[in-house]
Amino acid sequence: MSDPLAGPGWLLGAAAPSDFFRDRSDGGCIQENKLFCPDWAIDNIDRYTDPTLQHLVLVFSAVAAGFLIAFGLAVLAHRHRALSSPFLAATGVLYTIPSIAFFFLLLPITGRGALTAIIALTAFTLQIIFRNITTGLRNVPPEVTEAARGVGLTPKQILWRVEIPLAMPEIIAGLRVATVSTVALATLAVFANGGGLGAEIVSGSNITFKTGIIIAGSIAILMAITFDALLLLTGRLLAPWKRVEA
């Protein structure tokens, strides 16, 4: 099984804590470093609880903050078209900065810790979410906003009652991409000392301990799938008219 999420762990070859292999109760499997040691997994599953929760917090905070900022920017850019390009360029730059580089850039300012990781992850989500919200708002048929204005909706009412609801499918699509990538990227938070499942992947990496990598990676994948499914469902609930269109 190859887990792309675990990649950077190997690259950096972080060292395992000295007490890592203390629970060797299965004899052969761990020593031979087989692909997956079920006994070890059962004995050690508890150690993944905290990293998983940390990971959830990292992802949730980053996506939520990213959404709020991108939403504000998108609404501003929607009202003042001239802002659209600069915003797109700025979020584009943030998107392309490698996360690890971003951590190091932030270290002198925010130090090591979850906050640094969340800031970098948030910056990463902005472009995806911003782009989707602006696309969604732009795709609202002009005759619909024209009619809304003509029957007496104020600009604010048009935004909240017509444009945003109609852009919802695209907004949700952006959130899905952003969330899934953030679940993956958050495994790098460990390099900013930000915790999360990355800590397990890296400490298990030592390049040798495959079981640990597989468990942490699987949890991350499961998390991504779950978030994705939840957002998909939310999208369906928020856009009931889309279901009858097919």
Place this chain on the structure above:
Amino acid sequence: MSAGPPAQTDRDDASGDRSSGNESTATPVRYEEVSKRYPGADHDAVHRLSLEVPAGEICVLVGPSGCGKTTAMRMVNRTVEMTSGEIFIGDRSVRQGDAAELRREIGYVIQQIGLFPHRTIAENIGTVPSLLGWKQAEIEQRVEKLLELIGLDPEFGDRYPSQLSGGQQQRVGVARALAVDPPVMLMDEPFGAIDPINRSRLQNEFLRLQAELGKTVLFVTHDVDEAIKMGDRIAVLRKGGEVAQFATPTELLMEPADDFVEDFVGADRALKRLALMRVKDASLWKAPICLAGDPTGPVRSDLAGAEVPHALLVDSGRRPLGWLSERDLAAPQVPSRPDTPADPLIDADSILRDGLATLLQSGSQYAPVVDGNGRLGGVLSVEIVADFLSSGEAAESELAAVDRPHE
């Protein structure tokens, strides 16, 4: 009238009648020297337009593209702000107060319909009532009433716009515009995107609605035929938003003000006039009539000076039974079964164009015209139509009388 419980609201007189509609009195719309120049343009899109649309009438703004007709209409609800001048709805200038509030009091229908795709039909129709803070029950009652008015089953209320045909969507668009029973409606090429057959049907439906509701309507179209059909009055605009002619359809067809109007109305404007007149209003001819069993002598002498050189056999209710031939009249008494049937019969309420078509199709020279009960009202001949079309001044005064039947 409303069948629902009386609405307990703090709003004034209108609140109790909401669900019943058509209670508002129509209001005239008056343009005074209205101009619009778009930023960066070197001349006015609309130039010093003065126009008065009487209450309860449909005024069609028609003209080639770029003549400013849509701009002129949209300045009424300030979806386009005028550069100078003044528009009054009743006594009130549209410039007073908030534009969004003004728009809620003016019905608005656009060509692309613009229903909200994410809202059900009921929610779409209830848009303005809900903006105005009506109670949910009031809104539901009103929506139900409007669905009935536009001939849609109540179950359509729960559907989304994408589930309706184009014609149904446009009806919903009209219902949305009528939701709070506004005295004034703006319609911007409302049937322009509908196929010809449905367009004609929607036009007829709207005319029927209008006969009932009596709104003051500003109606924009580029189609002269639609203008003639829909308008009580027509303003022909030329490029630059100037009125080339403001007249009733008849006046427009009879007496185009200048070459531009004449050109725009079209070479077949004479034929178009046939759409303006009902058969019953034409100067129909009289045929000698008789009942079965009458002596034929007097009938023969009637024929001598009659406009129609054939006698018609009718029953006791004056319903035509057939034409009498020479052979029929050779007998001493009028027979009960004449040689020639009375067909085709022409409905007195149909327009002259359709009457002529019936006549031409049947190949006969004369056709009895009957009212809704089948009673004879006169006889239509091709010659009558030809006279109507060829008569210049005479026909004009006659038509003027048609426009104002009660004078």
